[in-house]
Amino acid sequence: MRADETDNDPVVAEIPVFLAKTLAEQLYVLQYPVRPHSHSYDESTILKTNIRPRSGQIEMELGLRTRGPTYDKSKGEQIALNVDGAFRDKCDSEDNFYKSNVMDKLVLTSTKAMTDVSRYAVGVVRDSSLHLTPLSSVLALRPSFSYLDLADKRGRQERKDMSGDTEDSDDEEKAKKVTVRFEKPETIKSRKAKEKSYGFLLRQIREEPWIEVTYHKYGSERSEFELRKLYCMYEDEHVDQFSLAPKEYLSQLVPPTEEVQLTTPGLPAHLMSRSALTALPLHDRVKTVMINAGVASFGELLGVFSCENSVESALSVLKVLQQVAVLVQGNWVVKSDILYPKDSWSESGVANELIQRGRDFVLYLFTKSTSVVRAEVAEVVRLPSNDLKNILNGVSQCRRSRATWEFLLSTDTNFMKKYPDVVQRQQMIWQSRSEQLSHNFKDKQVKQDDTNKAGPSTGAKKSRAVRIKSEPSDDLSDPQTKPQPAKQRRGNKGPR
Template identity: 50%
Template sequence: MKTEKIEDKVVLNIPVYLSKALQDQLYLLQYPNRPQNFTYDDETILQARIKPINELIELEVGLRTRTPVFSRSKAEQIAINVDGAFRHEKSDEDNYYSGNMMDKLVLTSVKNHLDIRTAALGVMSDGTFHITSLKSIISMKPSFSYLDLAENRSQKDQKSYVEENKTEETAKRVTVRFERPETDRSKDLKEKSYASLQKRLQSEAWINLNYNRYGSERSDFESRFLYCSHPEEVIDRFLLSDEEFLGYLIPKNVEPECVNPGLPANYMSLSALKSMPLEDQVKIIIQKACVASFNEILCLRANKNSNEDHISVVRVIEQHAVLVQGNWVIKSELFYPKDYSSEYNVSNELLQRARDCILYLFTKSTTINRSNITELINIPAEEITKILKGVARFKSGRKTWDFVVPTDNNFIKKYPDVVQRQKMIWQLRYENILQTFKKIK
């Protein structure tokens, strides 16, 4: 039997353009536990935050507590189990739920193990197709961490009850063990272990995001970057050499845009960063990180290992950052520039002094109490919380604020003259801070 060969006809030619305005900045969020016709577009997003290095995203979604299917009694019981029966006597930042019931749901990202090189985001416009590469594909799933908080509180209350009613302490046998010296293989396995990965994940600070609802003015504005701005530029792989083709994909001379600290959308490629002068490199790294160790700064800039280069890097860093616990923190005058507008009408000078005061307390200890701050500075509590969230993590169990990164003892030991110079600078700053807030009082 002879089959007749049928040739497919070309029905339509669609020009394809590559948009690079948002390259390596787009995250595709999937919601596998949510039906397609039941999206989160109309829900209230209370908070959004990201850990860009570990690609972890969290969304706090407000629950509709006034619907007939919502059980208020169950929600109130969950709030009591998580925050305790005397939750109304504590401040909002100490409680997991701000209201008197469970009023929010937390969505946590789970990274998909897909080859991101085979995926892209595409949009059609006037018969043309525009594609943009993705940073990552992430699944957003409900987090039930509040159950762990409730269980920990129950265990803590039970332990406290046992200790209060304990009358006599019995002797226990203690076994002394000596740890074997670590080999290179054991160190490698330890670094790849789950505990080590979790430690690195927890060490990265959260960056708060501004959530813009789909269809909003800002959302429509950002969506314009999904379209290629230079459609006349043609890249034909088969008419270019390998070097020319790579030159189109990764331009050597890239004019970096002005970046704002703490905004993960303002990423810059390492190739563009390393092509800049030393002072510009350090300034951008400090602005983006806000808090960084000396080794992290060296890793992000050019690969140079000479002592002379390290010393020159330190001198440049001191122009843009201050030393806290062996780590470098962006200066308050750069964090609160002249054009910064406070929501509570606090002057930039006061915000700078208040932040310097908090940083000075962290130079003395890795942990501080909120009461120690309010005794020294006189600004709205909301501004104090904003400053603390930028450089510290709140520990609800101890009701203290811990510095966001561990102390860098290696830098302290290696550069004692820098540490001493920074101590003198901090002492002078602190005296000026006290005089400023004394005048206000």
């Protein structure tokens, strides 16, 4: 490229690119090749949604408008009669393919539109930064005409019953000759060739059972909750591709997900919410969801437990929620003692009891403000950099300035207005916890000061006094135990 061409093509902007991996194994792109964009399925009624996780297949049942001007009712009645039979009214409605007397639903089945999606990702832009999430599969959904096969099968069966050839056919079955064959021992080569055959793969797909899942439309609280997972939560981590070898760069860009495999072996993570959680008691369900979510609003939690419209169920969830989480900015955060159990240590070798105190101090600061400064927190809690970073990543994200961390969710004023008694109770809990933290951090500083006094005086750095900053109306420490100015602490020797 010539120099003049380079000058005519200046760099307009540079934006950071982040890799989000929360939905890396669960993100599907659905295409509708036979449906025009002007007539999408967004406003359709989704009756049922099934998925085959290993095969990556999706099946959706959509309700049809049987009273519209474009619907042929006589044709719909004929199709329902052919599929379910003339005596469909005497059968249980669950046994019929169509619940009404007409064709009232449409079934969409998926096929893989692409065999290799490793080079594709979904990108979203936020605050002039691009967040990419790798795709799991790209599926094309088309209408299924399996009801024609059902009608053909029922017609053959009815003709067979009317002719009365059942016994004759059984006699013919008995009169047939049977040929006995001895198969050769299967070798490794023949077994691999068999596994690659179309018949074997088709049989494997059909043998995998369908798992029913819940469909959440775009714009609902649950969809907005899942949409946040498209953003990277670790924006302060950078990978410099110019100072690393290609293999090292790829390993840091896409590290192995061993923890996810250990947590849910052989199953996608999203199946936990319907299969395993349903069998657990309410307390264990709320605890499991909070451990995995970390931070969530009350409306999002009600959507997960499908009790938005039940006041009684919402109060039950709220009662259990106060046992496993604390209130911060009108949102719920899992308790530190649940996330960091005692008698354990972090990767840096710090006892979890100290990690609990540090995290509670960070949460208390967030109850007073929506952002904190990392340097001020580090000066008080005095935890290793990795442990403090893990605490902040769990409840906040770095914004613009790398030293400032902002709480993950905006303040939920609706919850605070609707449940003032819960808010008041949580404020009392935080006040009591802040006094404990003030006492613990002060004792820790006294021990450190004694150690510094016992050491050599030359060349030793004097440790700064640690004070927990708070608002005057809600101080962490008791006024009687506040550190006094240096001149007053030296003692009153009196006049000489």
